[in-house]
Amino acid sequence: MAGNSFGQAFRITTAGESHGPGNVVIIDGCPPGIPLSPADLSVDLERRRPGQSKIVTQRQESDEAEILAGVFEGRTTGTSIAILIRNEDQRSRDYSDIKDKYRPGHADYTYDQKFGFRDYRGGGRASARETTARVAAGVVAKKLINSVCGGSVVGYVKQVGNIVATIDDPAAVTLDQVETLPDGEPNIVRCPDVVAAAEMIDLIKEVRKSQDSIGGSAEIVASGIPAGIGEPVFDKLKADLAKALFSLPAVLGVEYGIGFGCVTARGSENNDVFVSETGPDGKPQVRTVTNRHGGMLGGISSGMPIVLRAAVKPTSSLSVEQDTVDSDGNKTTIRTKGRHDPCLLPRFIPMAEAMVAIVLADHILRWRGQNPQQ
Numbered sequence: 001m002a003g004n005s006f007g008q009a010f011r012i013t014t015a016g017e018s019h020g021p022g023n024v025v026i027i028d029g030c031p032p033g034i035p036l037s038p039a040d041l042s043v044d045l046e047r048r049r050p051g052q053s054k055i056v057t058q059r060q061e062s063d064e065a066e067i068l069a070g071v072f073e074g075r076t077t078g079t080s081i082a083i084l085i086r087n088e089d090q091r092s093r094d095y096s097d098i099k100d101k102y103r104p105g106h107a108d109y110t111y112d113q114k115f116g117f118r119d120y121r122g123g124g125r126a127s128a129r130e131t132t133a134r135v136a137a138g139v140v141a142k143k144l145i146n147s148v149c150g151g152s153v154v155g156y157v158k159q160v161g162n163i164v165a166t167i168d169d170p171a172a173v174t175l176d177q178v179e180t181l182p183d184g185e186p187n188i189v190r191c192p193d194v195v196a197a198a199e200m201i202d203l204i205k206e207v208r209k210s211q212d213s214i215g216g217s218a219e220i221v222a223s224g225i226p227a228g229i230g231e232p233v234f235d236k237l238k239a240d241l242a243k244a245l246f247s248l249p250a251v252l253g254v255e256y257g258i259g260f261g262c263v264t265a266r267g268s269e270n271n272d273v274f275v276s277e278t279g280p281d282g283k284p285q286v287r288t289v290t291n292r293h294g295g296m297l298g299g300i301s302s303g304m305p306i307v308l309r310a311a312v313k314p315t316s317s318l319s320v321e322q323d324t325v326d327s328d329g330n331k332t333t334i335r336t337k338g339r340h341d342p343c344l345l346p347r348f349i350p351m352a353e354a355m356v357a358i359v360l361a362d363h364i365l366r367w368r369g370q371n372p373q374q
């Protein structure tokens with residue numbers, strides 16, 4: 001009922017707040033025998049970590065994951081996996097001013113309306129700190145997908161403000177391009193179009209200087225997912241993926257394939273034509289010439305890359321003064337102290353990949369449950 005669990009066959013449950021002792025995830029349904037270590041988890045947790053570059057929040061968290069259960073001698077046991085990520089760098093005093101004031105654009109007012117009481121330090125469970133647990137679970141999901149079908153999930157920043165990356169083939173973008181520039185330096189904005197990446201960084205620095213923030217979008221691509229994964233009605237793959245991405249903080253829009261571009265399209269232009277080719281195993285393999293359908297038809301994977309986008313709003317906590325009200329309804333003003341990301345996109349990428357991977361892992365296990373011969 002409380003919505004702290006997600007998924008059916010591969011099910012995660014999270015607990016934890018921004019300024020509590022830590023965040024925890026319990027993963028149920030992971031098959032036995034998958035190699036898993038804290039070092040594996042740290043790869044994506046590092047990509048999510050605050051303080052990783054000059055264009056993100058300067059809070060410092062080591063975000064080291066402790067595996068409390070479900071792994072023996074470096075492999076999953078098939079029992080529930082528990083992972084803990086402790087909170088370290090909290091400055092709760094930064095939030096004392098907003099104890100009784102509502103930050104515009106944040107969840108303070110709605111939390112008070114629902115619970116009548118809230119952990120005001122940093123946003124409690126509305127904080128993106130909660131996603132440490134999901135990113136850790138996402139690593140397990142990515143490993144599961146890779147072990148079952150060789151599939152992978154890669155996300156990148158598509159747009160920041162009005163700067164749009166040119167990406168010819170979303171499925172050809174590699175994790176290496178997302179993380180590293182051609183000269184070997186870290187790609188701190190996680191945009192594989194290096195020209196756009198440089199412009200995005202300048203824009204983020206500019207908004208930070210003016211104590212403001214900026215929105216953008218992320219594109220997430222799942223490759224190597226076989227045709228036939230998903231469900232036809234309420235649990236359509238597209239519906240579960242939309243819920244997964246919308247469950248992340250600050251997401252205001254989700255689309256896949258041509259998305260809202262379909263509004264003005266004619267059927268004759270929009271349909272992706274099927275062709276049959278000889279696959280690597282010598283058998284005929286059906287694919288489509290184009291991928292406007294984003295790898296899903298009828299809620300079931302088509303075997304083409306699954307391509308999704310999420311629109312992410314600008315960070316709402318700002319240090320410039322804004323009008324608001326307090327919990328008694330009095331007019332007041334607010335400046336949010338603390339260290340906030342001027343653009344959420346670079347750190348959003350591993351979160352989005354994790355949620356997409358968790359949905360795919362869940363549906364792959366459900367597919368295998370129904371088709372045990374696979």
Ligand SMILES: Cc1cc2nc3c(=O)[nH]c(=O)nc-3n(C[C@H](O)[C@H](O)[C@H](O)COP(=O)(O)O)c2cc1C
Nearest residue numbers: 106107126127128249250316317340341344347348
């Ligand atoms: C990577 C990431 C980091 C975030 N950090 C902050 C932050 O430092 N300050 C803030 O006000 N909101 C931050 N947010 C957004 C809030 O968590 C979110 O806007 C808030 O909970 C309200 O939820 P909603 O935007 O989904 O309606 C972050 C979101 C993401 C994805």
